[in-house]
Amino acid sequence: MANFFNEMTADEVGTDGKVREHYREFSHWLQQQSPDTIARKRAEADLLFRRVGITFAVYGDDAGTERLIPFDTIPRIIPATEWAQMQRGLAQRVQALNMFLHDIYHEQNIIKTGIIPAEQIYRNAQYRPEMQDIDVASDIYAHIAGVDIVRAGQGEFYVLEDNLRVPSGVSYMLEDRKMMMRLFPDLFARNKIAPVDHYPDMLLDNLRSVAPIGVNDPTVVVMTPGMYNSAYFEHAFLAQQMGVELVEGKDLFVNDNAVYMRTTRGPKRVDVIYRRVDDDFLDPLAFRADSSLGVPGLLSVYRAGRVTLANAIGTGVADDKSIYPYVPDMIKFYLSEEPILNNVPTYQCRKPADLSYVLANLPQLVVKEVHGAGGYGMLVGPASSKAQIEDFRQRLLANPGGYIAQPTLALSACPTYVENGIAPRHIDLRPFVLSGKTISMVPGGLTRVALGEGSLVVNSSQGGGTKDTWILEQAMAFGGEQ
Amino acid sequence: MLSRTADHLFWMARYTERAENTARMLDVNMQTAMLPQSEADAEQGWRATLGISELQSAYDEKYGRSGGKFQTQDVLDFMVRDPNNPSSIMACLTAARENARAVRGTLTTEVWEIQNATWLDMQKRLNSKLLETDPSQFFEWVKYRSHLSRGVTLGTMLKDEAIHFIRLGTFLERADNTARILDVKFHGAKDAAKDVTQRDFYYWAALLRSVSGFEIYRKVYRDVITPERVAELLMLRGDMPRSLLACMEDVVDNLRQLRNDVSADTERFAGKLHAQLKFGHIDDIMKAGLHQTLTEFLESIYELGNRVSRNFLVPLAA
Numbered sequence: 026m027a028n029f030f031n032e033m034t035a036d037e038v039g040t041d042g043k044v045r046e047h048y049r050e051f052s053h054w055l056q057q058q059s060p061d062t063i064a065r066k067r068a069e070a071d072l073l074f075r076r077v078g079i080t081f082a083v084y085g086d087d088a089g090t091e092r093l094i095p096f097d098t099i100p101r102i103i104p105a106t107e108w109a110q111m112q113r114g115l116a117q118r119v120q121a122l123n124m125f126l127h128d129i130y131h132e133q134n135i136i137k138t139g140i141i142p143a144e145q146i147y148r149n150a151q152y153r154p155e156m157q158d159i160d161v162a163s164d165i166y167a168h169i170a171g172v173d174i175v176r177a178g179q180g181e182f183y184v185l186e187d188n189l190r191v192p193s194g195v196s197y198m199l200e201d202r203k204m205m206m207r208l209f210p211d212l213f214a215r216n217k218i219a220p221v222d223h224y225p226d227m228l229l230d231n232l233r234s235v236a237p238i239g240v241n242d243p244t245v246v247v248m249t250p251g252m253y254n255s256a257y258f259e260h261a262f263l264a265q266q267m268g269v270e271l272v273e274g275k276d277l278f279v280n281d282n283a284v285y286m287r288t289t290r291g292p293k294r295v296d297v298i299y300r301r302v303d304d305d306f307l308d309p310l311a312f313r314a315d316s317s318l319g320v321p322g323l324l325s326v327y328r329a330g331r332v333t334l335a336n337a338i339g340t341g342v343a344d345d346k347s348i349y350p351y352v353p354d355m356i357k358f359y360l361s362e363e364p365i366l367n368n369v370p371t372y373q374c375r376k377p378a379d380l381s382y383v384l385a386n387l388p389q390l391v392v393k394e395v396h397g398a399g400g401y402g403m404l405v406g407p408a409s410s411k412a413q414i415e416d417f418r419q420r421l422l423a424n425p426g427g428y429i430a431q432p433t434l435a436l437s438a439c440p441t442y443v444e445n446g447i448a449p450r451h452i453d454l455r456p457f458v459l460s461g462k463t464i465s466m467v468p469g470g471l472t473r474v475a476l477g478e479g480s481l482v483v484n485s486s487q488g489g490g491t492k493d494t495w496i497l498e499q500a501m502a503f504g505g506e507q
Numbered sequence: 508m509l510s511r512t513a514d515h516l517f518w519m520a521r522y523t524e525r526a527e528n529t530a531r532m533l534d535v536n537m538q539t540a541m542l543p544q545s546e547a548d549a550e551q552g553w554r555a556t557l558g559i560s561e562l563q564s565a566y567d568e569k570y571g572r573s574g575g576k577f578q579t580q581d582v583l584d585f586m587v588r589d590p591n592n593p594s595s596i597m598a599c600l601t602a603a604r605e606n607a608r609a610v611r612g613t614l615t616t617e618v619w620e621i622q623n624a625t626w627l628d629m630q631k632r633l634n635s636k637l638l639e640t641d642p643s644q645f646f647e648w649v650k651y652r653s654h655l656s657r658g659v660t661l662g663t664m665l666k667d668e669a670i671h672f673i674r675l676g677t678f679l680e681r682a683d684n685t686a687r688i689l690d691v692k693f694h695g696a697k698d699a700a701k702d703v704t705q706r707d708f709y710y711w712a713a714l715l716r717s718v719s720g721f722e723i724y725r726k727v728y729r730d731v732i733t734p735e736r737v738a739e740l741l742m743l744r745g746d747m748p749r750s751l752l753a754c755m756e757d758v759v760d761n762l763r764q765l766r767n768d769v770s771a772d773t774e775r776f777a778g779k780l781h782a783q784l785k786f787g788h789i790d791d792i793m794k795a796g797l798h799q800t801l802t803e804f805l806e807s808i809y810e811l812g813n814r815v816s817r818n819f820l821v822p823l824a825a
Contacts, residue, residue, distance in 0.1 A: 265612030
C-alpha cells in the first residue's frame with residue numbers, strides 16, 4: 026500500500042486497489058488500447074508539439090535552447106462535485122487577496138488591527154511604496170491569479186502557493202486539451218468533460234472590464250520581455266487567441282501622459298496592458314534603471330489612472346511566502362467567512378519558537394526561501410543528503426527571516442507513463458482565477474506532474490511534465506458499451 | 508500593426524526568398540559544372556557564384572586564396588551550412604524562422620508551422636550526408652519549402668497589412684537576387700565567349716533554369732537562345748514571374764496598399780524604378796551597358812529597402 030493518495034485507484038485497506046468511480050470509464054477504455062496504439066499516439070503528440078513549437082526555454086542552458094514540456098496522455102480527472110467546492114474556495118481566496126492588496130495600499134486596517142505585523146509589509150521587497158493611495162480600476166490588483174493546489178493525506182486539498190504576479194502555464198492547459206482531443210476523440214465522446222477552450226475570451230473580457238474610467242472601447246495588448254523569455258510561447262499564444270497585439274517595451278512609449286504603441290500607421294493609444302514583465306523591469310525611470318524591457322514613464326501614466334496594468338504593480342507582497350500563513354486570517358477579516366481551502370501548516374522561521382522547531386526537524390520538513398519561486402532555492406528534507414541539510418541549517422541561522430518551513434506533504438499521485446509502463450507520479454493543480462468586475466475561471470487548470478520516481482517538484486524548469494485536466498461533469502454508464 | 512511586427516514579417520519573407528535564390532544559384536552551378544570544361548573554368552563558375560552574394564573575400568578568408576586547390580565541397584559548405592556566413596541557406600532559413608517566431612501570433616498557425624518545420628527539417632538534412640551525395644536534392648527541397656511557404660501565406664492569411672509586408676519583402680528580395688544573377692552571369696559570359704561558342708547554349712540554358720525561365724523562354728521566343736533575349740526576359744517581361752519588372756509591379760502594388768502619411772516619396776521612388784523597366788527597351792539597355800544598368804538598379808533597390816524601413820518598420824521619432 027502506497028503512502029500517498031492515488032487519484033485513480035483507492036488504496037485504502039479493504040478496497041483492494043479498486044478504481045475510483047470517476048476514473049472507471051477511462052480505466053476501462055485504457056485497458057482496451059493496445060500498447061502499440063498508445064506508443065504511436067505518444068510519439069505523435071511529441072512530434073506535433075515540436076512542430077507547433079510549443080516549447081519553453083530553460084535558464085542556465087545554452088542560450089536559445091528550446092525544450093518541450095513532457096506531456097502525459099493519462100488525464101487527471103476530478104469529479105465536478107469536488108471542483109465546485111474548490112471553485113468556491115478559489116473565488117473566496119482570490120477575493121480576499123485582492124481586498125488585502127487594496128487595504129495595504131490604502132488604509133491598512135489589517136495592520137492597524139494587529140493581524141499582520143507592519144514590518145512584514147514594509148520590509149517586504151515586494152511592497153511598492155509607489156502604489157500607496159493609488160486607485161486602480163475596480164480595486165482589482167491580481168486580475169490573473171494562478172493558485173497552486175495539492176492533495177495530500179487522505180485526499181484533502183491544500184493551497185501551496187498563490188501566484189499573483191505573472192503566473193504562467195495556461196497555454197499548456199489549453200494545448201494539452203487540444204492535443205488530447207486530437208489524439209483520442211473517442212474519449213471525449215464517451216466522457217462528459219467540461220470544456221476549457223473559452224479561456225482567452227474570458228481573459229479578454231476580464232481585461233476590457235478593467236480599462237481606465239471613460240474608455241469605452243479599450244485597446245488591450247500583451248506585453249512580453251521578448252522571444253527569449255521562457256514563457257514566450259504563452260505570451261504569443263494568448264495575444265493571438267485574444268486577437269490583440271503582442272508588444273515589447275520598445276514598441277511602447279509615453280507621450281502627454283498616455284501610453285502609445287508604434288505602428289505602421291503612426292502612434293496608437295493603449296489602454297490595458299496585460300504585462301508578463303516583472304515589476305522591476307516595467308519602467309527604467311522608476312524601477313531598475315538598466316531595464317531595456319520596460320517603458321520609460323509608464324509608472325507615472327499608471328499612477329494617473331490613464332492605463333491599466335494587469336496584474337497591478339506590487340501584487341508580489343500578497344503572494345510572498347512570508348505572507349502566505351496569514352491568508353486564512355485575511356479571509357476571516359475581509360469576508361467574515363471561514364476559509365474553504367486549507368493552508369499548509371507553516372513555520373515562520375523569523376519566530377524563535379518556530380525556528381528552533383524547524384532546526385530540530387529539518388530532515389522531515391520542506392524549507393523555502395520566502396521570496397523564491399519556480400522550485401529554485403528550496404530544501405526537501407526527506408530527499409536531501411546530510412550535507413545539503415547542514416548547508417540549509419547554516420543559511421537558516423544566518424537569515425531566519427528569509428525562510429519558512431512546512432511539513433513534507435505526501436502529494437497525491439496519478440498514473441503516468443514512465444519508461445517501464447505506467448506508474449504513479451506526484452501531481453499538483455494550478456487553476457487560473459480571473460478577477461475584474463466579477464470573478465471567473467474555466468473548470469480545472471493545469472496539472473503538473475513530477476516525472477522522477479518519488480519526486481515532489483513539479484516545476485517545468487525542474488523537469489516536470491503536464492497532463493490534461495478533466496472536470497468530469499458526471500460519470501457515464503460504466504463499461505462504455507458501443 | 509506594430510512597426511516591429513511589420514519589420515519581422517518583411518524580413519521573414521526576405522530571408523525565405525534569399526534562401527531559395529541561393530539554392531537556385533548553387534543548383535545551376537552544379538549543373539554547369541557537369542559540362543566538359545577546364546578546371547579554371549569550373550573554378551571561375553564557382554567564384555562568380557560567390558560574387559553574386561559579394562562573398563568572395565569572406566570565402567577566401569576562410570579557405571585561403573592560394574592554399575590548396577579550389578574545392579567544390581568547400582563552396583557548398585560555405586554557401587549552405589556556414590553559420591557565420593549570413594547568406595548561407597542555413598543562416599537564411601534560421602533567420603526566417605527567428606523572425607517568424609517573434610511574430611508567430613500574427614501569422615496563421617499554418618504559416619508558422621511551415622517556417623518551424625522547415626527549420627527543424629533543415630537541421631536533420633544537414634546532419635545527414637545528403638549535401639555530399641545529392642546536393643541537387645537538397646536544393647530542390649529548399650525551393651520546394653519556399654514555394655510552400657508562399658503558397659500557405661497566400662492560402663491562409665487575411666489580406667491585411669501583414670500580408671502586404673510579407674509580399675513586399677518577397678519581391679524586393681527577388682528583384683535584388685534576379686538582378687545579381689543576371690549581372691554576374693553576363694560578366695562570366697564575356698570572358699568565356701571568346702573561345703567557345705557552342706557552349707553558349709548550355710550556359711544560357713543553365714541561367715534560365717536557375718530562375719525557372721527555360722520553358723518560359725521557349726514559349727515566349729520560340730527561337731534560339733541569345734543573351735539579349737535572356738536579358739530582356741529577366742528584366743523587362745512583366746509576364747515572367749521572376750523578372751525585374753514583375754517584381755517591381757508587385758512592390759509598387761503592395762506599397763500602395765500600405766500607404767501612410769509619410770510614404771508618398773517612397774511610392775514615387777518605386778514608381779519611377781517601375782516605369783524605367785516598363786517602358787525600357789533592351790537595345791537601349793545593351794547600348795548603355797547592361798552591367799551599368801543593373802548596378803544602378805541594385806543601388807535603387809537598396810535605397811528602396813531603406814526607405815521602407817524608415818517609413819514603416821523602424822520609425823525614428825515618436
